[in-house]
Amino acid sequence: MNIVVVGAGIAGVCTAWYLTKAGHQVTVVEALSEVAQETSFANAGMLTQGYAAPWAAPNVVKQSWKMLREPSKPLCIKPDGSLEQVKWLWKMYGYCNAEDFSRNRQHMYQLGKRNLQLLHQLKNELALDYAGRAQGTLEVFRASGDYQACVDDTDFLNQQGIAHVLLEPQNCNEFEPAIATDQFSGALRLNEDETGDCHLFAQQLKQYCEQFGVKFLFEHAVSAILNDGQSVTGVVAAGKTLLADHVVLTTGCQTKRLLQSIGLDAMIYPVKGYSITVPIKDESRAPQSTILDYQYKVAITRMGDHIRVGGIAEISGWDKIKISHNEETLKMVLNDLFPGSADLEETQFWMGMRPMTPDGPPLIGRMPLAGLSVNAGHGTFGWTFGLAAAKLLQESLSVDYTVQKQSPFYPSRYQA
Numbered sequence: 497m498n499i500v501v502v503g504a505g506i507a508g509v510c511t512a513w514y515l516t517k518a519g520h521q522v523t524v525v526e527a528l529s530e531v532a533q534e535t536s537f538a539n540a541g542m543l544t545q546g547y548a549a550p551w552a553a554p555n556v557v558k559q560s561w562k563m564l565r566e567p568s569k570p571l572c573i574k575p576d577g578s579l580e581q582v583k584w585l586w587k588m589y590g591y592c593n594a595e596d597f598s599r600n601r602q603h604m605y606q607l608g609k610r611n612l613q614l615l616h617q618l619k620n621e622l623a624l625d626y627a628g629r630a631q632g633t634l635e636v637f638r639a640s641g642d643y644q645a646c647v648d649d650t651d652f653l654n655q656q657g658i659a660h661v662l663l664e665p666q667n668c669n670e671f672e673p674a675i676a677t678d679q680f681s682g683a684l685r686l687n688e689d690e691t692g693d694c695h696l697f698a699q700q701l702k703q704y705c706e707q708f709g710v711k712f713l714f715e716h717a718v719s720a721i722l723n724d725g726q727s728v729t730g731v732v733a734a735g736k737t738l739l740a741d742h743v744v745l746t747t748g749c750q751t752k753r754l755l756q757s758i759g760l761d762a763m764i765y766p767v768k769g770y771s772i773t774v775p776i777k778d779e780s781r782a783p784q785s786t787i788l789d790y791q792y793k794v795a796i797t798r799m800g801d802h803i804r805v806g807g808i809a810e811i812s813g814w815d816k817i818k819i820s821h822n823e824e825t826l827k828m829v830l831n832d833l834f835p836g837s838a839d840l841e842e843t844q845f846w847m848g849m850r851p852m853t854p855d856g857p858p859l860i861g862r863m864p865l866a867g868l869s870v871n872a873g874h875g876t877f878g879w880t881f882g883l884a885a886a887k888l889l890q891e892s893l894s895v896d897y898t899v900q901k902q903s904p905f906y907p908s909r910y911q912a
Contacts, residue, residue, distance in 0.1 A: 497741040497893075500525060500731055502718050502754070505536040506878050507871050508746035509698045510886035512710045515744075518890050522710045523740075525733045527717035532698035535748050538771045538846035539879055540795035540806030542786050543615070543690040544633055545608035546658045548877055549601045550856025552591035563793070568825045569808070570793040576813030584765040585811070587910070588854035600856040603904040605656060607857070608877065611884035612690065618883065624700055627800040628692035631785035634663075634672055636680040636833070638791045643682035646790075650684075659687040674781045679832050691786050691797050694879040718747075721758050727866035728758075744869045744889065748851040749814075751859075751872040762859055763910045764873045766814060766849040770822040771806035773799070773846070774830070774838040781837040794829045803838050805830045809850075818847045850875050859907035860885050861892040861900050869893070870907040 497520050501512050504526035516522045528534070553559075563571035575581065591600070618624065637643035646662070653660050662684055665677035671685060702712065716733040721743065723729060730739040745751050749766040776782045783803060787796045794807035805826040810819070823845045830838060853859060853873040858881060862869045871889040874881050885905075892900055900906060 497521070498739070499523070499742045499744060500738055500740040501744045501746055502731060503746035503748065503750075504528075504531040504702070504712065504714075505534060505746065505748060506532055506694050506698050506882040507748070507874065507885060509701050509705065510882045511744055511746050511871050511889055512705050513701055514886045514890040516705060516708045516710050522705075523713065523738065524705075524710060525713045525716040525718060525731065525738065527715070529714050530699075531702045531712075532695045535848040535850060535878060536694050536698055537848065538773060538804065538806075538844070539694055539769070539848065539876075540771060540786070541691045541693060541797040541799055541804050542633065542795055542880060543612060543692060544686065544880055545605055545612060546653060546660065546686040546689065547633065547788070548604040548608035548880055550591065550597055550604065551852070551875070552588050552600070552855055553597045554592060554594050556592050557589070568792055568828070569821065570825075572808075572810045572812065574810070574812035574815075576815070578813060581765065581811070581813060584763065584854055587763060591855040596855065600904070601652065603857050604877070607884045607888075608880045610887070611881055612688070614883040614887060615690075622704055624697065626692045626697035626700060628690060629785055629798060630690045632671065633686045633689035633786045633788060634668060634675075635684045635686075635788040635790055636668070636675075637682050638680045638789070640681040642790055643680075646682070646684050661685050661687065672784055672787060674783065674834055674837065675787065676833050676835060689786065691799070692879075693799050694882070718754065721754060721868070723758055723865060723867075728868040740867075742867050742869065742893070744871060746871045748872055749849045751851065751870060755863075755870075758865070760863060760865060761911075762870065762873065762907060763854055764851045764859070765811075765854075767852045767875070768808070768810035768812060768815075769806065769848055769850050769876065770808045770818070770826065771804055771846045772823060772826045772830075773802050773804050773844040774840060775842050776801050776803060776837060777839040778836055781834055783834055783837070787833060789829050789833065792825065792829050794826060796830055796833060803830065803834075816847065816849070818845065857905050858885055860888050860905040861903055861907055862897060863907055
């Protein structure tokens with residue numbers, strides 16, 4: 497088929513790769529000037545399966561109330577005056593129960609697990625250098641009560657056979673020699689997690705896509721999705737009509753607006769996240785892999801000769817103003833756990849819109865309108881799910897639609 501992929505973030509580039517490998521003729525259209533310039537640009541860099549879980553959890557209301565009162569503001573909710581925000585929050589609240597959380601966590605874990613398998617296969621096939629490391633994730637708990645709650649709640653890790661170890665602070669230096677162990681009460685290490693620079697990976701995979709015949713059209717914002725009421729026939733981008741047998745939207749938060757333009761919808765809401773990227777000043781004091789700070793909901797990740805610190809969840813609609821207070825929080829967490837490791841005078845401060853679904857799993861597969869598919873709504877796990885979601889999208893094109901509607905990732909599941 498002749499397929500147009502709209503969007504060239506990590507989801508779009510990975511989707512283009514698997515579609516062209518399956519024999520399709522692929523054109524990628526992107527509003528910006530290069531790949532992975534928005535949510536994929538400066539995320540925390542985690543490739544995790546064990547931490548791939550929904551925000552909609554049984555205790556999320558209690559936890560959210562606590563985070564909203566924290567001076568560091570790891571969570572911020574600002575009413576944007578829209579019905580969209582209210583509906584999304586209410587829908588999410590409806591999934592905050594043990595049954596839905598357990599089911600959705602299982603689906604997300606399986607997707608993250610498959611992603612790592614596909615990444616390993618791809619690394620054997622292609623020469624990729626994206627500052628990748630396979631040294632696990634260390635989650636630290638500052639409060640003793642939080643650590644004890646973690647100790648008492650490892651059932652899922654045990655059931656899935658996820659390699660992990662609970663650690664006293666003094667034992668963490670075996671994995672992170674420079675971490676300041678006086679800052680926390682205990683830690684959980686997931687041994688099989690990996691890290692890497694999502695932006696760099698997307699740039700390199702784009703080059704391989706082009707070698708296999710994928711055409712990229714940059715600075716081509718889509719203004720219309722063409723359809724005859726029965727099926728989608730193409731798009732209008734930068735004033736040009738691009739006809740296609742199939743169109744795939746990998747447009748993150750913008751997916752909802754594009755679908756609404758043709759009378760469809762997607763339960764995706766933008767949640768702002770922040771990161772800083774800083775050069776390493778003292779190698780002996782720097783992290784080796786990814787460290788999660790449970791209290792501040794911040795991830796610290798080693799990326800070559802730099803450190804990426806990401807976190808914060810700001811539910812405030814489409815406002816793209818960067819709040820400077822969040823930069824100071826990220827710096828504080830880094831300096832707490834790895835004092836003197838980085839040159840904080842050379843900070844690159846970034847903000848991105850995470851495309852969140854209310855239940856957690858992304859939207860992957862065909863829409864009710866023929867000739868149209870979606871691969872979006874990955875939330876904070878665009879990098880963790882990137883290859884697996886793209887592969888699942890490619891496979892969905894040959895699956896009977898009635899069968900696909902039973903998928904936990906079915907894009908129109910909220911209306912089903």
